[in-house]
Amino acid sequence: MMFLIPSGIFRSRRDAFALIILLVVTAVTPARASDFVSEVDLQPLEGLAIHTEGRLNSFGSYANALMYEISGSRKIDGRAPTYTYLDMLFRPSVYEDADVIYVKNKLVRKMMIDALRKSPSSMARIENFDARMADFQKVGLTSGSILADPALIELMGRLKSDLIRTNKDVTSMEIASRVMNPSFLLGQMKLIPPSGDSLDVPWRSISSLMLLPSEDDDMSLRPQPTLDGLDRETQDRIANAWHALFTSWTSGDSVGVNAAIAQLAIVVPSVNPTLYPSESRLSWESWYFRNHQLTRIWLVYMLSLILLLLGLVYRWRWARWSGMTVFFVALALQTFAVGLRWYISGRWPNSNMYEAVTTAAWFGSVGALGLEFFVRRTGMKSIFALSAATASMVALMAAYYLPAYMNPNISNMMPVLNDIWLYIHTNAIIFSYCLIFMAAVSGGLYIVNRMFGGAPAYAKAGGAASVLLSTGAGASDVSTGGSAPVRRARLGEVLDGVSMLLMELSFVLLWAGLVMGAIWADHSWGRPWGWDPKEVFALETFIVFAVLIHVRMKVQDKGLWTAWLCVLGAAVMLFNWIVINFVITGLHSYA
DSSP states (O other): GGGGOOOHHHTTTTTHHHHHHHHHHHHHHHHHHHHHHHHHOOOHTTTTTETTTTTTHHHHHHHHHHHHHHHOOOOOOOHHHHHHHHHHHHGGGGTTOOOOOOOHHHHHHHHHHHHHHHTTHHHSSSSHHHHHHHHHHHHOOOOHHHHGGGGGGGHHHHHHHTTTTTHHHHHHHHHHHHHHHHHHHHHHHHOOOOSOOOOOOOOOOOGGGGGGGOOOOOOEEEOOOOOOTOHHHHHHHHHHHHHHHHHHHTTHHHEEEEHHHHHHHHHHHHHHHTTTTHHHHHHHHHHHTTTGGGGGHHHHHHHHHHHHHHHHHHHOOOHHHHHHHHHHHHHHHHHHHHHHHHHHHOSOOOOSHHHHHHHHHHHHHHHHHHHHHHTTTTTTTTTTHHHHHHHHHHHHHHHHTTTSOOOOOOOOOGGGGOSIIIIIIEEEEEEEEHHHHHHHHHHHHHHHHHHHTTOOOOOOOOHHHOOOOOOOOOSSOOOOSSSOEEEOOOOOHHHHHHHHHHHHHHHHHHHHHHHHHHHHHHHSSSOOOOOOOHHHHHHHHHHHHHHHHHHHHHHHHHHHHHHHHHHHHHHHHHHHHHHHHHHOOSSSSOO
């Protein structure tokens, strides 16, 4: 970077300004790199269509998914996945010893570190060994050169042979190393549509037009023969734009990069406009992933939860109405997010863990809004919204903060899921799960109310229906003119009534979901029940609520028993959704 200083000045004042020059050069170098990152405009490239696994994605969302295979949810140096994709492609030597490969299993990390520490040659070979190993244990990022260290060969073979506990982790590391290869990255850039109008014909990669240079050539790209169905002029325009992108990127010329990307964004869709997907869908898809899949809506739900709690505890009417207004806004935003994912994926979003959790929360909020309409003149008002706001807030927080466990990327459905029962059985199950969580929220509020001196009240004979007839939450009776006084339901009765109503709805939905799941299992696997872990714990959740119904009829403190069993049912449900999915292997992948 010494060319930044005029040579005449440098020579004539070397002795006087040596230190100043050194500081200037040191300061300018990262600033220029940072300027390049901020000045590069990748949005036109992110909006191009790419053909992968039989689906047309936007390049931005595909880059996000591919970088997820390498670094998990972490952004390398805080840069956009599209930037990292191109940088790995054009400057692979920068990443040979960069800590960018994510290892999720902390036990595997420790075993790798221990194996490296036992090898003095490995400790000497790895720069800043102690600091890097400490960061690796904490953050989980390591480099391809470390994974290829001879000291890890025997350990990796042993870990890969353990099919239950560690095989998946080693496979993930192998995939990450393979994905980082420039030849793979270039081959995956299937941006060029074929001729004709068939959606089944594979798209062509940039590598079919021009290859990257090898280490020993003169840094000029090598053109390929003319493709079938593509005229030479158009092919040359794409190849020239790609050449300009490469040379500008490697020289740090952001203006040249932006011009080359703009040219690609114009020429590539013109190859076959009739087959090319709409610009609107591709733009929305890129926007959706740039904005964290709109999971920050949890903040709006949190605000509504705070206001609704204030309205419930202090009986502030303004807080209740404000909370309901914010809840409605949050639900509208969440509906937009679910609808947008449906639009860009071309299917209802319930075919992976991320979609199941977020869609379940949406079902719960929609259901709560409907229930609020029916109970708007009763003491139950706003409590269903409060429970749903809690469920949606937790679900969207998990999606936002735990992307390593809830992969937000859009992928093709597994063939076994391509069935009408996916939309019947799965929706019924995940809706019931959200209602179970909502019942636990109202049950938890009942327990807290009792802890702070609330009366041991409960919804009387007729269950929740008795509370529907009451006029509000309070401890006194009210008179209605000349008619007999109408007793206002106490807070404990209202909360117990909400828990019972949610439990009854979830009980029916869960039972229907189990029956429909058996029908689908018989259709797909040839047997209605196979004692798969997911099936077993779904049944156990149902049994907990069956026990709740019978226990309630026998015990004296009905409200407290109901509340605790609602919490227990939610715990079993969460165990089913978390531990069974991420720890125990089964036929069911997520729901």
